[in-house]
Amino acid sequence: MAATRYSTSNEIRRQVASPRAKNRENKDTLCRNVLIYGHCRYEDQGCTFNHDQTPKTSSPQADHAKKPFNVESPAFTPSGQLSAVPKKTTLPSQAASAAPFTPRGVGTTTLPQAAEASVFNPAAIREFTPQNYDINNASAKGVAHDAAGLYADPFTTMNSLGTALPAAGQYNMYAGDHTGLAAPTGQYYPQHGAFAPGPLQPAAYHLYQPFGPYRQDLQPWQRATYDFFISPNLREELQKKSFATLQVMPNSGLPQLERWHSLFPLDTHNRKNASAFGYPSWVYKAQNSRTGRHYALRRLEGYRLTNEKAILSVMKEWKKIKNASIVTVHEAFTTREFGDSSLIFAFDYHPLSKTLQEHHLQPPHGNRYRAPAPVPENVLWGYVCQLANALKTIHANKLAARCLEPSKIILTETNRIRLSACSILDVVQFESNTKSLQELQQEDLVKFGRLILSLATLTPPAHLNNVSAALDSMGSKYSANLRDAVAWLIAPPNPGEFKSIESFISGIATHMATYVDLALQDNDDKLSHLAREVENGRYVRILTKLMAIFDRGDLGVMQNWSETGDRYQLKLFRDYVFHRVEADGKPNLDLGHMLTCLNKLDAGADEMVLLTSPDNETVFVVSYRELKQTADRAFNELVKLSKTGAPGANS
Numbered sequence: 001m002a003a004t005r006y007s008t009s010n011e012i013r014r015q016v017a018s019p020r021a022k023n024r025e026n027k028d029t030l031c032r033n034v035l036i037y038g039h040c041r042y043e044d045q046g047c048t049f050n051h052d053q054t055p056k057t058s059s060p061q062a063d064h065a066k067k068p069f070n071v072e073s074p075a076f077t078p079s080g081q082l083s084a085v086p087k088k089t090t091l092p093s094q095a096a097s098a099a100p101f102t103p104r105g106v107g108t109t110t111l112p113q114a115a116e117a118s119v120f121n122p123a124a125i126r127e128f129t130p131q132n133y134d135i136n137n138a139s140a141k142g143v144a145h146d147a148a149g150l151y152a153d154p155f156t157t158m159n160s161l162g163t164a165l166p167a168a169g170q171y172n173m174y175a176g177d178h179t180g181l182a183a184p185t186g187q188y189y190p191q192h193g194a195f196a197p198g199p200l201q202p203a204a205y206h207l208y209q210p211f212g213p214y215r216q217d218l219q220p221w222q223r224a225t226y227d228f229f230i231s232p233n234l235r236e237e238l239q240k241k242s243f244a245t246l247q248v249m250p251n252s253g254l255p256q257l258e259r260w261h262s263l264f265p266l267d268t269h270n271r272k273n274a275s276a277f278g279y280p281s282w283v284y285k286a287q288n289s290r291t292g293r294h295y296a297l298r299r300l301e302g303y304r305l306t307n308e309k310a311i312l313s314v315m316k317e318w319k320k321i322k323n324a325s326i327v328t329v330h331e332a333f334t335t336r337e338f339g340d341s342s343l344i345f346a347f348d349y350h351p352l353s354k355t356l357q358e359h360h361l362q363p364p365h366g367n368r369y370r371a372p373a374p375v376p377e378n379v380l381w382g383y384v385c386q387l388a389n390a391l392k393t394i395h396a397n398k399l400a401a402r403c404l405e406p407s408k409i410i411l412t413e414t415n416r417i418r419l420s421a422c423s424i425l426d427v428v429q430f431e432s433n434t435k436s437l438q439e440l441q442q443e444d445l446v447k448f449g450r451l452i453l454s455l456a457t458l459t460p461p462a463h464l465n466n467v468s469a470a471l472d473s474m475g476s477k478y479s480a481n482l483r484d485a486v487a488w489l490i491a492p493p494n495p496g497e498f499k500s501i502e503s504f505i506s507g508i509a510t511h512m513a514t515y516v517d518l519a520l521q522d523n524d525d526k527l528s529h530l531a532r533e534v535e536n537g538r539y540v541r542i543l544t545k546l547m548a549i550f551d552r553g554d555l556g557v558m559q560n561w562s563e564t565g566d567r568y569q570l571k572l573f574r575d576y577v578f579h580r581v582e583a584d585g586k587p588n589l590d591l592g593h594m595l596t597c598l599n600k601l602d603a604g605a606d607e608m609v610l611l612t613s614p615d616n617e618t619v620f621v622v623s624y625r626e627l628k629q630t631a632d633r634a635f636n637e638l639v640k641l642s643k644t645g646a647p648g649a650n651s
């Protein structure tokens with residue numbers, strides 16, 4: 001049967017297979033056979049469906065739409081495929097006057113997905129598209145929040161903001177002009193990368209925030225004023241060094257040399273000891289007449305120079321050496337100012353340093369009955385690493401250290417040592433030396449080993465007669481590793497072979513790595529101290545400016561200059577910052593208030609401040625930015641009138 005052969009639905013089959021259906025209500029329904037074949041064979045044989053094809057007043061589409069299923073039913077379209085319903089993404093014009101949608105409660109209304117997407121689709125809504133912003137170029141880095149949705153992790157986007165900090169020179173926080181900060185290139189976003197030119201708002205430069213690493217985890221109530229600044233120990237150490245550098249001895253009887261003055265003796269005893277160089281040597285701190293800087297001068301008493309080339313050629317090589325474990329030598333010269341012919345070497349000055357001899361091998365505080373304290377193994381490894389580092393540089397430059405005595409190695413900070421007398425023997429023995437460079441370098445390694453052995457056994461090198469016994473005794477106090485390292489250095493090389501400092505360093509690589517890590521940690525510590533002190537520089541600068549302006553009195557023809565015009569505000573600001581009083585008239589010395597106000601002034605913050613005259617007659621409401629501009633103007637007036645220009649300009 002044709003009808004059953006082409007039918008696609010059970011309903012059609014049922015209809016065609018039951019032409020004698022008695023249901024008269026079907027009269028309104030158009031017969032499927034008419035629809036499919038154009039006519040119905042059963043029309044006259046009792047088919048109860050409507051066979052009238054003439055259109056009625058209502059549209060046929062409307063009729064078909066009413067039917068549960070017909071061939072003109074719209075094709076099934078998954079709701080997720082928005083492309084199939086593109087028109088729905090635009091709101092009808094009536095929507096403008098529609099009442100705002102107020103949800104009645106969670107889950108009471110479930111919109112179809114397609115409709116939801118058309119109502120709220122952040123990807124489709126791009127009402128704000130900044131100028132010059134290239135969407136195609138917006139990488140995941142710059143616009144991660146767009147792709148990831150509204151709740152993207154803000155910290156992942158911080159990486160891209162990090163690149164937004166202005167490069168040095170682009171933005172000057174002291175210039176008082178923040179406009180360049182937001183758009184230094186005139187574009188909000190550049191073409192080539194998101195967020196590159198500047199942060200979205202000026203950074204809070206008036207806030208004080210030292211950064212880590214934070215070693216002490218103190219609670220707020222445990223902190224004192226000095227916690228905001230450099231640690232007392234470090235400050236004391238630096239101040240003592242500064243004091244030592246400036247120390248003078250007016251009646252020392254020491255001469256003034258051609259280009260050096262204010263000589264100050266550094267020797268701790270006045271014994272003439274010629275063991276190190278063949279001549280008694282003395283060390284003085286001295287100031288260079290040309291630069292005003294301080295150096296350590298080592299004088300070799302009674303040395304007569306026979307060959308001018310000695311100084312020239314040796315100094316040429318040694319001045320090239322730059323190493324953290326070697327005291328840099330700057331020049332050598334001869335003089336007769338001491339009443340003899342002396343050879344002088346000018347080295348970097350390291351205030352308050354001690355020799356290893358003084359620190360480890362002499363009885364503490366001159367008490368000859370008290371034995372010196374043993375040197376801890378980690379300290380010894382530190383010395384080994386530093387000396388290996390020094391020798392590596394020296395040997396690589398085709399030189400030899402030669403002077404590796406405990407009395408010629410100085411301790412400049414805790415566990416920090418430097419070779420302090422390099423180059424001297426090269427000059428003194430310029431003509432008499434018969435040894436090759438290789439031999440001298442081998443000797444360096446043996447002296448290195450003997451030095452560590454001497455410190456480990458607390459025996460001066462000169463008294464170290466039985467080396468194997470000393471090595472054995474070392475084994476009982478220190479690790480086999482350290483003992484083996486020392487033994488390797490002292491042992492003579494196999495015939496025809498040479499030991500090198502490089503092979504020694506490869507053997508102690510793990511200890512070198514440990515030392516590097518400690519040095520880096522120390523560096524981090526110092527950097528965090530430095531970050532705290534940065535703020536002090538700001539206070540000094542702003543206070544210097546203000547103090548130059550305050551209470552100046554008459555300036556040129558203008559009487560009472562600092563009290564007139566805008567400058568009166570500065571005077572009131574000073575009272576507001578430093579002369580605050582409590583309700584009962586007692587002084588309020590809140591350091592936090594003073595520092596915060598000065599920082600805000602220094603950064604020219606937009607925050608307003610209320611300034612009142614002492615008689616309450618005059619009140620100003622000014623921003624820190626305006627106050628800063630006033631201070632700058634007043635100070636520049638002073639600079640113009642002064643002969644020297646801005647402070648520090650000539651120093």
Ligand SMILES: Nc1ncnc2c1ncn2[C@@H]1O[C@H](COP(=O)(O)OP(=O)(O)OP(=O)(O)O)[C@@H](O)[C@H]1O
Nearest residue numbers: 266267273283296347348349350353354355407420
């Ligand atoms: N570059 C330097 N900077 C600062 N102080 C130094 C420097 N070089 C040496 N000194 C200090 O000078 C002092 C004297 O040094 P010196 O080498 O003469 O030691 P010493 O024990 O007197 O040796 P010697 O017995 O051979 O004279 C030591 O305290 C040492 O720390």
